[in-house]
Amino acid sequence: MSLAQFQAALAAAKSVVVLTGAGVSAESGIPTFRGADGLWRNFDPGELATQQAFLRRPSLVWEFYSWRREVAAACRPNCAHHAIAALERRLAARHASFTLVTQNVDRLHQEAGSNNVVELHGSIWDVCVAGRGARKAGPCWEDRCQPLAPSLAGRGAPDGDASPAADLPLEQLPRDASGRLLRPGVVWFGEALDPAVLKAAEEATASCDLFITAGTSAVVYPAAGFAEAAAERGAAVAEFNLEPTPATDLCHWQFRGKAGDLLPAAFRVEAEVAGAMQAQLQQQATMQSG
Secondary structure (H helix, E strand, O other): OOOOHHHHHHOOOOOEEEEEEEHHOOOOOOOOOOOOOOOOOOOOHHHOHHHHHHHHHHHHHHHHHHHHHHHHOOOOOOHHHHHHHHHHHHHOOOOOEEEEEEOOOOOHHHHHOOEEEOOOOOOEEEEEEOHHHOEEEEOOOOOOOOOOOOOOOOOOOOOOOOHHOOOOOOOHHHHHHOOOOOOOOOOOOOOOHHHHHHHHOOOHHHHHOOOEOOOOOOOOHHHHHHHHHHOOOOOEEEEEEEEOOOHHHHEEEEEOOOOHEEEEEEHOHHHHHHHHHHHHHHHHHHHHHO
16 A cells, blocks of 8 residues: 555554664664674674573673663664654644554653653663562662763773673672662563563554554564554554565555655654754754853
């Protein structure tokens, strides 16, 4: 079906869900860790984002996340982020429901102005106490201090020393006010999603009449199953991605290209996005000159 038909469906929708993946944040400079260049110090990030890795070498894991936080701190929302935020405002103005479900952990959506955001995998800006087995011992909280511990300053570069001999002593790693060891607040491989977060995403998917995916490979579950769940319940499904995915065949619309190039026009929010990007550039210029 055509872009005009998608826009007509969007204009008539009473409940919209947008699912975003790494491709959206990649346009802002956030590494995707996929493909030939998807390594950090010759480690597959999937090897580091686990409880087992944190138990074996907490210093290495914290250096990896400290570097990721440093990269994210230097990035800004792109046109896709701003288009999604503008869509949420438009839908709210006509009292339609909107939920943004994201697999990304950088909070660029919130920086762009999105409000109703379900973070499936948490955020790299969150920390929590590391309990038995490196599990989360209690709730997470946001801490944007960078670095989180003085010992992490200047460490974490992808070309740094990855040998165990270079690891920081345990007592020098991030800790809370009570001296307890902290861990990143993201959801690691092998960990279950927060039940409340998963419920929010599933309920939004179950009640929407238009489901949109953007910049996601549709291979990481449970997020990869949301489009299918929406389609099975009768919702129209649109995919915006660089290439086909396992979800492509069930989509009513498939748009190929970068989300930042496609979404502003598809959502008919070009003017809002242009204004937001201009304001963002002016703010950056002011900060640099100050």
